[in-house]
Amino acid sequence: MLKIxxxxxxxxxxxxxxxxxxxxxxxxxxxxxxxxxxxxxxxxSRLRADIQSIMYMMETDIRRAGYGGRAFMVGSGANKTVDTINTDSQNCIVYYYNHDDSSSITSANRMGIRLKPSSHEIQFGTGLDPLAANCYDSGYWKALSDKEFIKITELRFTESVVSNANATFRSVKIEINSELTSESTAKYSQSTKVQVRNPER
Incomplete structure (x- = not known):
């Protein structure tokens, strides 16, 4: 039988x-x-890597503050290795050091780091006044962070001092809060404390 x-x-x-x-x-x-x-x-991951790189650069540079002698000190009495300001509109650190074996201090030795609030970016500057309060009125600045990718919501520098009979040593706590420009829910914060190697005598 045929089966279909x-x-x-x-x-x-x-x-x-x-x-x-x-x-x-x-x-x-x-x-x-x-x-x-x-x-x-x-x-x-890129946000974290970028902030960690910027923090490492700041740590390394600030640690050298004051190297070169009295001419490379900052502050109102030229007696500090670093000078900082933290207000609602100004967050800046100023420091000098002899990074290029200059016989005398030059514009390139007068450095600082600040938060530019209008663009939410961290900037590095040279040619600065020794007072951090004036760092928004002087110097040549260029960005360390990419404002198209990262929004820096806070940058804070907090000084602390330890003194003994011979010298005073200054340290700086650095705090960064950031987020992705394209996605504000992706946030990253980092803080560290930097001991300035050179004493204040």
Missing amino acids: NAGFSLVEMLISLLLGGVLLAMVVNLYVISVATGTKNLKY
Whole structure:
């Protein structure tokens, strides 16, 4: 007897197409979520790496403050290795050191770091007045952070002093709060304390 194999009915075909479509939509959705999560994680990793690099640069530079003698001191009495200001509109540190073996202090030896509030970026400056209160009125500044990628919400410098019979040593606590420019929920904060190597005599 001849046996005829019947094919799928139209209803069965439609049901299988519907189930296949649902499964495909789920797979595509998982892929899109995975890519979006990976992109967000990559941006956050870059945010952390950038802030850590900037912090390392600041630590290394501030640690050398005052190297070169009395001519490389700052503050109102030219008796400090660093001078800082922290207000609602000004966050700045000023320090001098002889990084290029100059016979006398030059504009390049007069350095500082500040937060520029209007662009939310950290800037490095040269040619600065010895008072941190004047660091928004003097010097040549260039950005250390990328304002297109990172928004610096806070930069704070806090001085502390330890004295003995022979000398005074100054240290600076640095605090940075930041977030992604494109996504304010992705935040990163870092703080450190830097001991200035050169004493104040």
